[in-house]
Amino acid sequence: MTDASEAIIPLDIAIFGGGIAGLWLANLLRQRGFSCVVLEAGTLGGGQTLLSQGILHGGLKYALGGTLSSESEAIAGMPDRWRASLAGKGDLDLTGVRVLSPTQHLWSAGSLASRFTTFFASRMLRGRIEKLKFDAYPSALHDKAFRGSVYRLDDLVVDTESLVETLATPIQTCCLHADLAQTRLHWSPTGLERIDLPEVSLAPRYTILAAGNGNAALLNEAHAQHLATDIEAQNRPLHMPMVRHRMPHRLYAHCIGASNKPRLTVTTHDLGDGSLVWYLGGDLAERGVAQSEPELIASTREELRDLFPWLDFSTADFATLRVDRAEPRQSGLLKPDNAYAAMRQRLLVTWPTKLTLTPDLGDRVLALLDQVQPRHPQPTLPETLPRAQPGRSAWHPIFETHHA
CATH class of the missing domain: 3.30.9.10 (D-Amino Acid Oxidase, subunit A, domain 2)
Known part of the structure; x- marks a missing residue:
C-alpha cells in the first residue's frame, strides 16, 4: 500500500473499467488534452466487450x-x-x-x-x-x-479482439492492472479523492465509472458517502x-x-x-x-x-x-434506449448499454464535461506498475481446453 509520505500524482480523470466504454472514453478525452488513467481489474475488454457478438447495428x-x-x-x-x-x-x-x-x-x-x-x-x-x-x-x-x-x-x-487492441495501443502506458485487494479508494461526498495503488497514489479531479458489472460495487462505495444514491445498476x-x-x-x-x-x-x-x-x-x-x-x-x-x-x-x-x-436500473428491468452517462458532483457513471452505442456514450460524456478544462499533464507512471493487457474472446480457451 502506498505510504502516506509518498508523492500524490494529480490527474484530470480516473476511469474504472478497461472495456469498450473505458477505452473509448480514455482515447476521446486524451485527444482533448485531459490526463487519464484507466484502472482494470482483469484484462482489457475481458468482460462484456469480448463476450459480445461484435454487432454494430x-x-x-x-x-x-x-x-x-x-x-x-x-x-x-x-x-x-x-x-x-x-x-x-x-x-x-x-x-x-x-x-x-x-x-x-x-x-x-x-x-x-x-x-x-x-x-x-x-x-x-x-x-x-x-x-x-x-x-x-x-x-x-x-x-x-x-x-x-x-x-x-x-x-x-x-472482431472485438482487434477493436480492444486498436483502442488500447495508443493509451497502453496509462492502462493499469489494478488488483482490487491492493487498491484503496478514498471517497468523499463530492467524489473520489485518492486512489492508493501499491507504488503510487493518484488524485483525480473527476472519476468515470465505466466498469460494466463492476460499477455496482463502486457505486455502493459512493453511496456510503451519500454520492450518486439515485443511480443503481441492473x-x-x-x-x-x-x-x-x-x-x-x-x-x-x-x-x-x-x-x-x-x-x-x-x-x-x-x-x-x-x-x-x-x-x-x-x-x-x-x-x-x-x-x-x-x-x-x-x-x-x-x-x-x-x-x-x-x-x-x-x-x-x-x-x-x-x-x-450491465446497465442502469430501469423500472421493470426495461432495456435503456440509449447510452447512459450521468454526473453527480465529480463522479460520472456510465454504461454504453450496447456495443453499438459507444459513440453515443462518448457524446454524452463530452457534453457533461463541456465546461471542464484540462488542468494536469499526463503523468509518467512507474514502469514497475503492471499494465492491463488485452484479453481474448471466450471461445478460444473454451474450445482449446475442452475440445482440442
Whole structure:
C-alpha cells in the first residue's frame, strides 16, 4: 500500500473499467488534452466487450414488430458513425480494427416473412434494408430446401479482439492492472479523492465509472458517502450457445421469429485452426438463462436442425457461456434506449448499454464535461506498475481446453 509520505500524482480523470466504454472514453478525452488513467481489474475488454457478438447495428432488429420504436430510432445513425471511425475519419481512428462482415442479414423461417414484407419495403427503411435474390444469399442459406426470404441490413460486425487492441495501443502506458485487494479508494461526498495503488497514489479531479458489472460495487462505495444514491445498476442475463464446426459457412444474421425480437442471432468467429465458431444470441440465448448447459445445448441442436436441415452439425462441438449485460436500473428491468452517462458532483457513471452505442456514450460524456478544462499533464507512471493487457474472446480457451 502506498505510504502516506509518498508523492500524490494529480490527474484530470480516473476511469474504472478497461472495456469498450473505458477505452473509448480514455482515447476521446486524451485527444482533448485531459490526463487519464484507466484502472482494470482483469484484462482489457475481458468482460462484456469480448463476450459480445461484435454487432454494430442501427436498430432494425428492434423493429420486428412492424414499426420503428424509439430504441431503433435512437441508434439508427450508429453504423455510419462506426464506419467513419473504421475509415479513420470519425471520432477515433479505428483503421486497425478487423471487420468480420460489412453487412448483416435478416432471414425468415418459411412464411413468417409475409407479415414484414410491406414494412421492409416502406419508404421509412429505404437504403437501410434490401431484399436479396437467391444467388446473393449467404452460403449457409443458399440451398434449394430453404423456403424463406433474406434481407441485407445496413449493419456491420467487427472482431472485438482487434477493436480492444486498436483502442488500447495508443493509451497502453496509462492502462493499469489494478488488483482490487491492493487498491484503496478514498471517497468523499463530492467524489473520489485518492486512489492508493501499491507504488503510487493518484488524485483525480473527476472519476468515470465505466466498469460494466463492476460499477455496482463502486457505486455502493459512493453511496456510503451519500454520492450518486439515485443511480443503481441492473443486469440482464443471457446464456449464449457456441457451435464449433468445420463447414465453410460464415453467417452474420438474425432469424425472424414469431415475436418482435430475433429468434436467433448468428455471428461467426475464427478459432485459428481452420474451424469456425457460430456464436448464438437472440431469443435462444434469452430462453437459455433458465436452462443448464446440457439443456441449452440440446435446445440449440434442435434449433439448428429446424432452421438448417440441409447442414450437418453431427460432428460439431457445443459449449455455452453465461453473460450478464450491465446497465442502469430501469423500472421493470426495461432495456435503456440509449447510452447512459450521468454526473453527480465529480463522479460520472456510465454504461454504453450496447456495443453499438459507444459513440453515443462518448457524446454524452463530452457534453457533461463541456465546461471542464484540462488542468494536469499526463503523468509518467512507474514502469514497475503492471499494465492491463488485452484479453481474448471466450471461445478460444473454451474450445482449446475442452475440445482440442
